[in-house]
Amino acid sequence: MASERDVRARLRLAGQEHLLRFWDELAPGPRAALLAQLAELDPVALREHCQRAAAACARPPGPCPELAARLRPLPPERVGSMSHGDPEARQRWEEEGLRQIALNKVAVLLLAGGQGTRLGVDYPKGMYRVGLPSQKTLYQLQAERIRRVQQLAGERHGVCCTVPWYVMTSEFTLGPTATFFREHDFFQLDPSNVVLFEQRMLPAVSFEGQAILERKDKVALAPDGNGGLYRALADHQVLEDMQHRGVDFVHVYCVDNILVRLADPVFLGFCVLQGADCGAKVVEKTDPQEPVGVVCQVDGVPQVVEYSEISPETASLRASDGSLLYNAGNICNHFFTRGFLQTVAKWLTLMAWPGPPPREFEPLLQPHVAVKKVPHVDEQGALVKPLKPNGIKMEKFVFDVFPFASNLVAFQVQREEEFSPLKNADGAASDSPSSARRALLAQHYRWAVRAGARFLDAQGTPLPAQPCLPPNEDPPAICEISPLVSYAGEGLDVYLRGRTLRSPLILDETRARELLLAQDP
Template identity: 80%
Template sequence: MASEQDVRARLQRAGQEHLLRFWAELAPESRAALLAELALLEPEALREHCRRAAEACARPHGPLPGLAERLRPLPAERVGRASRSDPETRRRWEEEGFRQIALNKVAVLLLAGGQGTRLGVTYPKGMYRVGLPSGKTLYQLQAERIRRVEQLAGERHGTCCTVPWYVMTSEFTLGPTAEFFREHDFFHLDPANVVMFEQRLLPAVTFDGKVILERKDKVAMAPDGNGGLYCALEDHKILEDMERRGVEFVHVYCVDNILVRLADPVFIGFCVLQGADCGAKVVEKAYPEEPVGVVCQVDGVPQVVEYSEISPDTAQLRASDGGLLYNAGNICNHFFTRGFLKAVTREFEPLLKPHVAVKKVPYVDEEGNLIKPLKPNGIKMEKFVFDVFRFAKNFVAFEVLREEEFSPLKNAEPADRDSPRTSRQALLAQHYRWALQAGARFLDAHGAWPPELPGLPPNGDPPAICEISPLVSYSGEVRAACPYLGLFWSQVFNTTWGEVAAWVETAQWDQWFKVAENFPRYGMGWGEASRGLCRTWEGMGMRQPRSEPSVGPDRILWGPRGGRTLASPTSLTLATLAPFSGQVRPERDRRVSCWPRVLSVVLGGLAVCVCSWPWKPLCPHPSLTPGRPGIVPGDCGSLVWPEGAVASQKVGTWPLLPARLQGLEVYLQGREFQSPFILDEDQARELLQPQES
């Protein structure tokens, strides 16, 4: 340990000798703690830190001179828009995102080092409850979204995948966060996939450049901003850990956004297909003076310009379509490749300039009394995570709807914006919209339907309180929209998903999906849908049987053509459409009730039994042997294969199918619910009970 004399000499070189002014009053253990803290401060770096803080604070605030001439909006070709893109483009982005997640190439990184002083709490923001009916915290909502997106990606691609969760904390938030996660069993995530690490701290400084003592034996320290991420990645070898796991793409976000979509496959897919090394989600500014940074170009380089740096005249400028010219509001939701982060940590981080944050910092006065100031008295120097945008070789922005993806929690009640109340209302309004889109109806306290409104109130609770667990729905998906048959065939033919994807792509697989999108609720009859399916199968070189034999749990349809003889059009339509659309229910549609409930097929020596509703877990069946079809009595709801067949080793996440394959429509369409209503996993299973009886 450094001696008192050594530390005094170091402080003198830094111009901060006052930090030992209470030395004579301290007990031995307090002296040791203070010496240990001060020994970590390099004299030259400390002197420079204090000088830059005082100079930055002294500079005049307001719009930067000459900025308007250097400012330009991002080029249109570098901006994607979730709500304004055609469905096929959006589907392509989503599919690519899910593919990367299924390949274990995507991680999420949470910025959770800040203190919740504005929120008025002494614990990390992620532990905060905004008053949801379920009582869930921000941490729990985010953990469940990770679990859900892992499940969705795994089901689409027949894999068991992991999205590692990296959590950047600080000295103030690490201990409480780690303990909270342990108390809640890591919200059923594998603890090995939750990696917590600390960012650095910097001394808080007075307006005249003196380091603040918060106690007689302790320096007032503060996290170095969310831009401290890059030093922390290097300090704790996080990028090396990502490399060992095979992670190539990182989704970085702030803890306080209750609507954040972790590892958003649409955003990930857009960035990957654009070849981006760096990307940012943005929302359209609500009004010209809204206090959010603007993602734009300065001298042709992508940057985030703070709202205070833009003049009112520039903020009011309009584009040709009538919208704000500089309308891309930054929401601290970013995409980085691991390669780009590596370049930043090793090359560009020293070039980042710290920003001034004027704060209320508790301190001890000259008499040693603790003072809690009523107005800002100190400077905290921070780096911002978005300051690296200018180093990107291929930067993109992705505009999303504010009401779907952005509602931050920053201020204590009764603030009008960014408060627990506004965060809660944003999430409940979102879930209410999802429920209505899925066909649900709500009853008020008197059992009556609430009046239909042209839109939800901008401020206030929705007409009915409905909370949907992230474990049931990730982004409000109404209908099941993933290619379950692709996964099904990959299991049956004992191939990888990539092989199946290439196979069906050449056979114009999408033709069938276009048919399926129109059946039968949208005006297409079963016969026409069946014929469309037959044409698709024939395009893949598969032979149809000449007649349709009876089908049942004790009958197997099969043929000799290398496992590619399929059952009849109607049976195939039944097996295909039921899991794909989530709309076929015998009790609701009499056209289905006369159909056989079970389709059994032998493909490549593997006996497969597909029930129209619901899907049940896979199980090996001892009565079947490779190459020999057999009768499977009574196994109406399972996919079965010969015991010992290779396919049995590739089941992945199939046992999760009963609870996961469906969209919200399966649970909510045509049903009435009393407000408040929580749709969690248990409730979802109960709603499916009539179908299983």
């Protein structure tokens, strides 16, 4: 273990000696814990991290003036669509995706390291219940979608297949997530196919470039963003595990999207048949100023440009059909080949060597600024819970590697079918538990009506059938369909055609069997 003298020398080199200012007040146990934490921080890297954070935060926000001339949409031949494409093509994509799943070539990878501070909970988002009739959590919904897509691929090709589930956690979410999975028997998935691993943490930094003390004996740390995935893959030999299992294609997604389709066969098949090494699901932007990044090209290179970097004039440009020219809204839902991920991991290993990195790696070194409210101790050692942002958390984004793809494609999906994120506490204008719950129940109601179901309210009064619901409107009836019964609305006719059902309805496996038995003569 490093000595106090060694750690002080390292902090002096980093310009962060203040991190030991309460040393004389600490008992032996807290002293040892603080020394252990500080010993893990490379002094040169810490100094550069703090300097970079302060400099990045000091840069004026707003659009980049010269960007408009360098910006172009992705070429049409590199964009697929669920709603505007050829139905026969969609069928080919789905068939290819199911084939790859049946061959055990597909894994899903969940990004679940965030703290969920905006949601207002002190546990991982995946454990959150939005108030569905079934009371399922996000983790349970996702696990059941994995089970269902395995079943669909297996039945189509007459095999038993597996989609491994890799879960990237952080210091904050690893322990609770592992315990939650064990307590729920991994939602009937084979535990050997659920792999949890941890991303790195970075110190939070003050606006003046000083690492922040969360307590007298602890530096404030934060996950290094979902772009920390690539270092975490290398740190924990995850890619070697994938190779051992024969996985060639990886679907990466964020924990907070209640509508996410894990290992979506259509998306996978499109990317594979396009020969892509990297793919991004996108939704059409609802408004030029909607705060989502745009998948596009800059100087002919594919990347995600943040909405704040695009001027209102450029964001409002229209294509010949009247749609927004830059309308491919990024939803953090991606396809990668294992080979591409291995290349990125190799780059990051090379970047860890002493000396300046090669120029082509420079974009991977540009973290993004997140200004946050960081609890800390003041000069007297009193705990402060700030009411306004006081610190900087530097984050990498998973899409930072897009410029290195040799063939990146985008796949446009319908927002109401595939994207409703959970970010804010109830009471917020959007992306709340209420909006997520409404999105899922509206989707399931649409599926049921299109399958031929009709609904009665609690008093037995017939409810109007509305297969097309206005945005953000509650459905006339409450209907929740288990992912174990239907992955994306398929196969419901056999249970629901011609049925009149009372709201609320939970169509789980038991209820589905009951409906089938009721049809038998």
